[in-house]
Amino acid sequence: MSGPPPASWAVDPDQAGARLVQDGLWRLRIPVGWEQFDHVNAYAIEHSGGILLVDCGTAGDPSCAMALERALADADLRLEDVTDLIVTHVHSDHVGLAAELRRRLPITIWAHPYDDHTYSVLEDPQGTYERRVELARRAGAPEGRIEAFATVREELEGISGIAKPNRPLLDGVEIDSALGPWRVIETPGHSPSHVCLVQPDHELAIVGDLLCAAYIIWMEYGWTPDPAGEQRNSFARIAAAGPPALVLPGHGRPLGEVDALVASHQAEFARRLGLVRDALIEGPATAYEVADRAFGAGSAEDVLAFEHLGETVCFLRLLTREHAVAQDQDDGGRNRFRLTADPAPAQ
Template identity: 35%
Template sequence: MAAHPKLGTGWVGARARVALSWASVSATPRKPNLSRGEKVIPGLWRLKLPLPWPLVPHGNAFAVADGDGLLLIDTGIHSEESMDNLEDALNQCGLSVDMVHRIVCTHAHADHAGQAMSIKDRTGAEILINPALEHMRGYVSDPDGTLDYRLSRALLCGVPPEAVERQRETRRGMNSGFDRVLEPDRDLVEGMTIPSDLGDLNVIETPGHAPSHVVLHQPEGRLLFSGDHILGRVSLYYDVGYTPDPAGEFLASLDKVASLGARLCLSGHGKPVNAIPELAAANKAAVEGRLRAIRSSLATEPLSAWEITSLLYEGMPEEPRIGWFLPETLAYLTHLAILGEVVRDGGEPVERWAVAPAASQATAAA
């Protein structure tokens, strides 16, 4: 296999696998997205809820027996059909939305917390979520303003103006996936315990994917409600611009979770899996691989974040490259800058990144 002109032979295979994965996902005909409820263990039910996104066709909520009612972990997105979808999934388990008296959201993304307020309106349930909610409040209260900010950042990263305008036309006026700004009744923070019939669920803060992210650990049953921190496959995404080092925070969170001794991963997408330490290790390996690829891409010349993203994810369609993979690249560049390995030139209208002088000298000396 010929070496990539900037990334070498080691990245070509990984990049090719990413491209093949995209093609298989986007080209495979999909069954209609239907809600489904199923028992996992006594007192715990998985609720598979439809999502409007081709690459992420469903998300999970979990119903947990809690005295004479239910604890609902995550809620699904808000849409015209979303409450009916949730009710249908619960009915398949012999349950009802009206039984929900407590809602715990693993993080403030729409597919996990979008209809929390609507459920509260219906049942009076209290809502618990981590208080680091800036990334949600701005987007929900002013989605077009948030879009303008993100697209101006994309221009600074080197995305061509015509591509930015295509994104603006496509995304302007889109529904946020929340019925309104989420206002919790209690803050969900490290060290709290949430009672349930499964036993106490310990709250562990795991920022990275989102500043508000937490997981819930039930130690006796070795259960982990992992939200989007760990899925049954490696899938990396970061909210960028709200915390100093999202990628570094994610790596530290993986170490916390891997040390818990939990086995059954009840994640925000996909089926439950018994492989938490292995999945944490796979996520760390994926991040390290992307960091190595970025170091290699900058070895010969300064590049914009968009140029690096296009090298790493060659063949990806424009929309996910801008919306998903560019923020991921920015998270890794920020992490490498904190480590002292790269610097940005602060240029306008496009800023570029380069190997830091000290790092370059150390490499030459080695």
């Protein structure tokens, strides 16, 4: 998650639980505070020295760590069994408790090193806030909505501290477990730090927020040249990695028929990219206006409005790089986009 914070970070630890995926591998269902989604999945994997924990849930309230412990206990595990925390990406719902766990336990943290998109907020909240205000203005957001788009509360409150990795999760890195080694595939787009973990012997993949039963809209803009291009490439990368027989997502239940799942994500990505392009048939527009035309503006506090502006900025960047769209700047410093070719459909 990246965007508005939940109304309360407190969760009900009784909602936490564990399900055995197969011997030596549990899905831990950890409640989170948002109205729009009520849990994140962590995974506990046995290895010779204890437990690898993949992702850990948000911080923000003492009940969050209690929920993680409750989920582990449901698998007959203890927090003290965890030797390594592996982070699929540096968003609060996946990495929030990492710094707290490091304070409490002698753990090794594995994560992708491109974590500035989140940790810059903790290092320099005011500077990051001002940068986000500038991005929202340039995207054409009305003054009354800039605060909602620029807030840094979600990261400041939901993350227990900067948890730089001891071990980088880069392409080809392998992590041993009782099920065999898990191989890292870098899959940026949703966030620059996003990775998947593939276990070829059991045809499993832990996919963070790349794949889910519902398409995940969010793409992180402002940190890499072409987040939408990266996301499109990441769908192709996970498809080329096997594909696995079962994917273990960051939200929702494990999913089979992975070929069809990836294809449906690719189709939805293409559909949304097309909506953004077609929104410019009406005429030149700011990213905010394009998001409104393509997806609807929503309310100021709406997570979806936040996500739609983010994805629109990313899609417009991709279309600009592919020369389907050109970018100008108006007198107010706002970027305005227009189609480069005659948009009339062929007869």
